[in-house]
Amino acid sequence: MSSAALLEVEDLTLHRGGNRILDHVTLSLAPGETLALVGESGAGKSTIATALMGLLGPKDARIEGHARLEGQGELLGMPERRWSKLRGRRLSMIFQDAGSALNPCFTVGRQLVTVLRRNLGLSRTAARARALELFERVGINDAEARLSAYPHQLSGGMQQRVMVAIALACNPDLLFADEPTSALDVTIQAQIIRLILDETRTRGASCIFVLHDLALASQSCDRIVVLYAGQVVESGVTAEILEAPRHPYTAQLKSCVLEIGTRDLDPPEGSVGSYAAMPKGCRFARRCPRALPRCAEERPPLVPAPDGDRALACWNPL
Amino acid sequence: MTDMAPGTAARPEQPVFELLDVEKVFQVRPPGSIFSRRTVGLPALDGVRLKVRRGASVALVGESGSGKSTLLRVLLGLDEPTNGRALYNARPIGEMRRAGPAFARDVAMVYQDARGSIDPRMNVGAAIAEPLRHFGIVPPGEIPGRIAELLDRVGLSPDTALRYVSGLSGGQVRRVAIARALASEPSVLVADEAVSGLDVSTQAQLLNLLRRLQREMGLTLLFITHDLGVASYLCEEIAIMYLGRIVETGPTDAVLAAPAHPYSAALRKAAPEFSAPITEPLPGEIPSPLNLPKGCRFAGRCPRAAADCRDVDPELRSHGAGRMVACLHPLDAP
Numbered sequence: 001m002s003s004a005a006l007l008e009v010e011d012l013t014l015h016r017g018g019n020r021i022l023d024h025v026t027l028s029l030a031p032g033e034t035l036a037l038v039g040e041s042g043a044g045k046s047t048i049a050t051a052l053m054g055l056l057g058p059k060d061a062r063i064e065g066h067a068r069l070e071g072q073g074e075l076l077g078m079p080e081r082r083w084s085k086l087r088g089r090r091l092s093m094i095f096q097d098a099g100s101a102l103n104p105c106f107t108v109g110r111q112l113v114t115v116l117r118r119n120l121g122l123s124r125t126a127a128r129a130r131a132l133e134l135f136e137r138v139g140i141n142d143a144e145a146r147l148s149a150y151p152h153q154l155s156g157g158m159q160q161r162v163m164v165a166i167a168l169a170c171n172p173d174l175l176f177a178d179e180p181t182s183a184l185d186v187t188i189q190a191q192i193i194r195l196i197l198d199e200t201r202t203r204g205a206s207c208i209f210v211l212h213d214l215a216l217a218s219q220s221c222d223r224i225v226v227l228y229a230g231q232v233v234e235s236g237v238t239a240e241i242l243e244a245p246r247h248p249y250t251a252q253l254k255s256c257v258l259e260i261g262t263r264d265l266d267p268p269e270g271s272v273g274s275y276a277a278m279p280k281g282c283r284f285a286r287r288c289p290r291a292l293p294r295c296a297e298e299r300p301p302l303v304p305a306p307d308g309d310r311a312l313a314c315w316n317p318l
Numbered sequence: 319m320t321d322m323a324p325g326t327a328a329r330p331e332q333p334v335f336e337l338l339d340v341e342k343v344f345q346v347r348p349p350g351s352i353f354s355r356r357t358v359g360l361p362a363l364d365g366v367r368l369k370v371r372r373g374a375s376v377a378l379v380g381e382s383g384s385g386k387s388t389l390l391r392v393l394l395g396l397d398e399p400t401n402g403r404a405l406y407n408a409r410p411i412g413e414m415r416r417a418g419p420a421f422a423r424d425v426a427m428v429y430q431d432a433r434g435s436i437d438p439r440m441n442v443g444a445a446i447a448e449p450l451r452h453f454g455i456v457p458p459g460e461i462p463g464r465i466a467e468l469l470d471r472v473g474l475s476p477d478t479a480l481r482y483v484s485g486l487s488g489g490q491v492r493r494v495a496i497a498r499a500l501a502s503e504p505s506v507l508v509a510d511e512a513v514s515g516l517d518v519s520t521q522a523q524l525l526n527l528l529r530r531l532q533r534e535m536g537l538t539l540l541f542i543t544h545d546l547g548v549a550s551y552l553c554e555e556i557a558i559m560y561l562g563r564i565v566e567t568g569p570t571d572a573v574l575a576a577p578a579h580p581y582s583a584a585l586r587k588a589a590p591e592f593s594a595p596i597t598e599p600l601p602g603e604i605p606s607p608l609n610l611p612k613g614c615r616f617a618g619r620c621p622r623a624a625a626d627c628r629d630v631d632p633e634l635r636s637h638g639a640g641r642m643v644a645c646l647h648p649l650d651a652p
Contacts (some may be wrong), residue, residue: 016369040517040519041517041522060346070363112466156382157602157603158603185381186380186381186382186544186545186546186587186588186589186590187545187584187588187600188381188584188603189588189590190588190596190597190600191600193596194596197596198574199463212517212518213590214518214592215590215591215592216590217593218590218592218593219590219591219593219595219596220596239593242592242593252519253518253519256518256519256521256550257518257592258518258521258522258525258545258547258548258576258588259547259548260546260550260589260591261550261571261574261575262547262550262551263524263551265522265525265551266522267518267519267520267523267526268519269523271487271489271519271520279563
């Protein structure tokens with residue numbers, strides 16, 4: 001972890017209803033970098049993003065650990081008043097389902113103008129001019145007319161473009177994109193991912209993608225963090241990890257990805273299982289083909305590999 | 319087989335399903351009007367030709383708005399085609415459906431929303447018993463035994479019969495839906511996005527299950543999907559749809575190895591692939607079927623569109639071994 005990191009998360013642990021939903025999650029992000037959180041449903045990918053946006057209610061969960069944002073200091077435990085100054089300005093988020101994230105009662109133009117006026121203090125006309133410019137930038141044709149459209153009048157792809165415009169309206173340093181394309185068709189998916197990458201790159205912003213598609217992560221992100229049941233099992237440079245996964249879970253996840261022309265899949269049986277009945281040690285131990293007796297008892301720490309920028313939590317790596 | 323070139327089949331075999339220039343037009347209010355009585359025709363399917371051979375596995379692929387679901391409704395006899403003929407074993411599907419339960423028994427369906435397709439107040443056993451009783455598959459005394467057999471076939475333990483869908487995981491619910499579809503001993507299984515929205519390992523488990531069932535039971539499988547990877551894993555044949563038309567059909571491997579229609583090629587390129595850069599996507603979005611262009615309906619987004627594409631609407635024509643394509647300027651003419 002370098003001192004130049006934009007975001008450093010250390011031992012982020014989250015308890016909810018007696019279960020440990022996130023277990024000592026550690027990751028860091030450099031300015032301008034794109035990072036993918038990958039794993040299966042229930043692995044805690046979205047929870048990490050929600051926690052780092054300060055959107056978990058204090059009542060639902062108990063959070064431990066640290067998350068430091070460059071220039072801001074410790075994020076966890078900040079009062080809501082300070083969170084609301086960060087959100088939209090330095091941190092912003094693109095949600096999975098733009099159709100339900102946008103307010104159905106207001107035109108999309110008004111929703112964007114509100115963000116601009118509130119966060120940048122622009123006048124009504126200046127905000128409208130900026131909104132028009134943003135709509136054009138994110139590839140909305142006939143932007144003038146679309147400003148006065150309601151969300152339901154737009155296609156899924158257009159709604160997601162509106163979300164991108166709103167998220168980038170105030171030039172945030174860090175953008176979270178939570179499965180931004182899983183509700184879209186593949187050709188539209190490629191358009192939206194490229195749009196997010198191009199726009200964050202030109203602004204020098206960092207981006208954390210939450211993805212379940214490992215192939216898509218390999219195409220879009222510099223680094224990946226692989227999660228299993230709330231634990232980071234492996235993290236590092238995307239190409240290196242996917243080239244030679246060292247954690248048995250990463251290898252298994254990769255082997256399940258279906259590409260055109262795949263002939264045989266050999267998926268593991270069973271499923272993640274309940275959080276209430278997790279082993280004390282490595283949570284993957286029950287399904288791991290390489291499990292040793294100590295795996296279920298002792299949690300393997302996430303250790304940086306001696307060679308290069310990579311970390312691994314496994315007692316018996318590949 | 320999807321429409322072989324004449325002369326290639328030595329013995330003409332009776333296809334299970336045959337669609338001959340099927341057209342389905344829905345009457346809708348023009349956009350923007352709420353109270354108007356005037357309606358306009360929305361062509362959801364237009365000139366669809368498809369043959370499904372007995373025992374074949376066919377993937378229907380297309381993006382939202384391509385007409386996949388309407389085609390499915392026509393195949394199941396839930397919608398009558400406005401024009402053209404939709405045949406099941408050489409008889410009109412609608413007629414077969416009205417004639418009695420034989421059609422519904424022989425053609426089973428797995429819905430996209432598996433959880434929503436099963437009554438939440440019935441336990442799994444009761445849900446599977448329904449088709450067994452309705453079609454009189456086994457005498458009442460043998461129903462529990464048959465339920466256990468069906469659950470075993472889809473890889474669930476017999477005690478799942480006492481559970482409710484609300485307590486099952488996404489993958490388990492899909493298995494229950496498959497077991498229920500198989501209860502009537504069908505010869506055709508139609509599945510609408512049966513493996514979408516699942517984790518990769520669960521998806522892989524289900525794909526292996528479907529593949530095994532299709533082979534062991536000799537099922538005819540019609541699989542609707544938006545995922546080319548799923549299509550290539552499960553189906554020998556593929557039909558790619560765009561805006562109410564089938565634009566390309568043929569053996570899946572051949573079509574995906576060298577797509578002839580520019581739209582198929584774009585879909586092929588847009589599918590995520592390890593460590594390949596994200597390619598230049600197709601520009602724009604699928605247009606509204608309410609104002610279709612005069613010529614080829616893909617011309618507005620097509621990188622190869624020529625002047626004649628905007629005038630002439632291309633028909634599905636033979637393009638090499640077992641393949642057909644609806645394009646005036648297909649890629650790599652054989």
